[in-house]
Amino acid sequence: MPDRVRIELQPLGESFELERDxxxxxxxxAHGVEFxxxxxxxxKGCRVRVVQGSLPITPEQEPMLTREELAAGWRLSCCxxxxxxxxxxxxxxxxAILADNSLFEFTPRQGLGIAVxxxxxxxxxxxxxxxNAHVLAVRTALNHQARHGADxxxxxxxxxxxxxxxxxxxxxxxxxxxxxSELLEAAGRREAAIETVTVVGxxxxxxxxxxxxxxxxxxxxxxxxxxxxxVFRAGDLGWNLAGDPAVRxxxxxxxxxGSDILAGILATKLGESKTLVGLVDLGTNGEIxxxxxxxxxxxxxxxxxxxxxxxxxxxxxxATGAISAVGVEAGAICCHVLGNVAPRGICGSGLVDxxxxxxxxxxxxxxxxxxDGANGTLLLCPPVALSQNDIRELQLAKGAIAAGIRLLLAxxxxxxxxxxxLYLAGAFGNYxxxxxxxxxxxxxxxxxxxxPAGNTALLGAKLALFNESxxxxxxxxxxxxxxxxxxxxxxxxxxxxxxEMVFPAAEx
Numbered sequence: 436m437p438d439r440v441r442i443e444l445q446p447l448g449e450s451f452e453l454e455r456d457x458x459x460x461x462x463x464x465a466h467g468v469e470f471x472x473x474x475x476x477x478x479k480g481c482r483v484r485v486v487q488g489s490l491p492i493t494p495e496q497e498p499m500l501t502r503e504e505l506a507a508g509w510r511l512s513c514c515x516x517x518x519x520x521x522x523x524x525x526x527x528x529x530x531a532i533l534a535d536n537s538l539f540e541f542t543p544r545q546g547l548g549i550a551v552x553x554x555x556x557x558x559x560x561x562x563x564x565x566x567n568a569h570v571l572a573v574r575t576a577l578n579h580q581a582r583h584g585a586d587x588x589x590x591x592x593x594x595x596x597x598x599x600x601x602x603x604x605x606x607x608x609x610x611x612x613x614x615x616s617e618l619l620e621a622a623g624r625r626e627a628a629i630e631t632v633t634v635v636g637x638x639x640x641x642x643x644x645x646x647x648x649x650x651x652x653x654x655x656x657x658x659x660x661x662x663x664x665x666v667f668r669a670g671d672l673g674w675n676l677a678g679d680p681a682v683r684x685x686x687x688x689x690x691x692x693g694s695d696i697l698a699g700i701l702a703t704k705l706g707e708s709k710t711l712v713g714l715v716d717l718g719t720n721g722e723i724x725x726x727x728x729x730x731x732x733x734x735x736x737x738x739x740x741x742x743x744x745x746x747x748x749x750x751x752x753x754a755t756g757a758i759s760a761v762g763v764e765a766g767a768i769c770c771h772v773l774g775n776v777a778p779r780g781i782c783g784s785g786l787v788d789x790x791x792x793x794x795x796x797x798x799x800x801x802x803x804x805x806x807d808g809a810n811g812t813l814l815l816c817p818p819v820a821l822s823q824n825d826i827r828e829l830q831l832a833k834g835a836i837a838a839g840i841r842l843l844l845a846x847x848x849x850x851x852x853x854x855x856x857l858y859l860a861g862a863f864g865n866y867x868x869x870x871x872x873x874x875x876x877x878x879x880x881x882x883x884x885x886x887p888a889g890n891t892a893l894l895g896a897k898l899a900l901f902n903e904s905x906x907x908x909x910x911x912x913x914x915x916x917x918x919x920x921x922x923x924x925x926x927x928x929x930x931x932x933x934x935e936m937v938f939p940a941a942e943x
Contacts, residue, residue: 714857
């Protein structure tokens with residue numbers, strides 16, 4: 436037996452060799468894994484997920500990790516040794532908010548169900564026991580389509596190429612099929628029959644998964660021709676699942692507002708509220724819903740990718756080395772860096788915090804310009820700094836969201852004070868500092884009114900598993916309440932957008 440083994444770390448893309456039986460704690464700290472309890476198995480801060488290979492479940496881990504986590508391959512690295520070759524996913528990259536574990540009301544069914552949240556950037560897949568709604572296994576991954584464009588419009592552009600639509604559809608279907616196979620393997624249900632599969636996603640993901648022509652989404656008025664519920668058999672998608680279950684991609688709501696927002700309405704019960712409430716999904720795109728049980732208005736905004744760190748000079752995803760939070764202490768900027776290592780970039784939550792801090796210190800003016808003498812940059816933690824263009828990118832993103840909220844409220848004949856609750860969905864929406872979001876004018880509401888709601892798309896997809904109807908009109912009553920508002924046709928949008936790009940002045 437070889438004396439050395441090979442370790443690969445995801446999503447770092449790093450690999451190295453070490454002596455067999457080396458404690459993982461001895462090597463993973465250098466790669467950004469923290470051991471908050473000192474490696475004594477008293478917390479879960481050092482979690483890793485076994486992608487390939489094997490790590491035994493030691494007695495110390497059983498009280499700390501749930502049955503579902505163990506089934507999904509999670510282990511405590513402080514209790515583990517490298518006994519063989521391993522591919523590990525580091526827990527610090529696991530966006531916990533993506534893997535929803537919310538409790539919800541349901542009518543029990545027999546068998547197993549699979550819920551899929553197909554995002555532009557990430558994919559989340561869960562296996563559920565429909566008799567008790569227990570999550571048996573979870574898998575998350577970056578959407579492989581991203582190699583053909585990070586945002587929806589670049590994905591649409593690729594889909595217009597000869598064979599582009601087929602390539603994107605095949606790519607994501609194959610990836611989700613593989614994730615489902617991993618789910619069943621992890622839960623020990625490889626041969627078990629699946630009753631139903633539900634998929635949700637934005638309108639572009641809906642079209643690209645279902646193989647629907649994206650041409651209508653590429654030009655004005657950006658309205659899809661076929662946005663209803665699509666039903667497939669698993670075998671037609673190339674998925675070899677026992678029972679050949681129906682796979683339902685839930686219907687969209689209009690324009691770029693997809694079934695992920697329909698699922699969000701189901702999850703937050705917006706359509707049942709007596710009072711005026713709202714839902715904002717902050718991600719690669721920005722979707723907004725305002726309404727109650729009588730009427731719901733929805734819109735999509737071209738917020739751009741700034742909230743995810745894209746188009747920012749030193750922007751990055753929330754990984755080791757990313758500045759994830761920024762504050763002010765003793766009149767100076769202080770930063771929190773993921774992984775307790777030297778900073779190498781900034782993610783979306785850190786960007787919002789940094790601009791809020793810059794405004795409070797007078798380093799950034801309400802118009803967005805850096806104070807004279809800043810030499811065109813706002814230094815955070817060397818070598819990470821924000822450029823004038825970075826601040827403009829954030830202004831564009833926050834201006835679009837704020838303008839969308841304002842215009843939907845106006846169309847309702849309401850004002851911000853009439854809203855009783857604003858739910859924040861999406862990974863970024865749940866990690867953002869609400870005080871910073873208010874300081875920059877992104878969400879100009881009292882903090883107690885803004886409620887992080889987790890991954891509402893995934894929760895809504897799970898709720899849909901308990902709806903046995905495959906009827907294309909199953910969600911017609913809810914969709915009938917929803918009016919899609921095309922903001923680009925609103926004559927006031929540009930004026931309101933420009934106004935909302937300005938940062939609020941400091942309170943006197």
